Amino acid sequence: MDEALEVADRFFAAAEAGDIATIEQLYAPDAQVWHNTDRVLQNREENLRTLTWITTNLRDIRYTNVRRSPTDDGFVQQHVFEATNRAGQRVEVPACVVATVRDGRITRIDEYIDSAAVTALMAT
Secondary structure, three states, rough: OOOHHHHHHHHHHHHHOOOOOHHHHHEEEEEEEEOOOOOOOOEEHHHHHHHHHHHHHHHEEEEEEEEEEEEOOEEEEEEEEEEEOOOOOOEEEEEEEEEEEEEEEEEEEEEOHHHHHHHOOOOO
């Protein structure tokens, strides 16, 4: 359980810092990421491209109101994703992440977010 929480710490710190290389190391080669907003299952490379877009196009990324608990095979985290979009607006996106961790690497993430808030993130 401690290993999964340490992976979570490193993952979200890297995401805030825009450190895609660290996230890539934390993902297992066959990692999958699913989002409730589009119900598409992304492979590792597709998700890294998504995260690169986020860190390139959004500023001042932070995770606030973090509540994290270990699970038998990983962790669950609720948080508010905060960022400044390309239009200069501060946007808050409540989210819940369910992650599976094996051998110190993330093998799957299921992310539940509000689609209306995601639309605000994309505003230009």
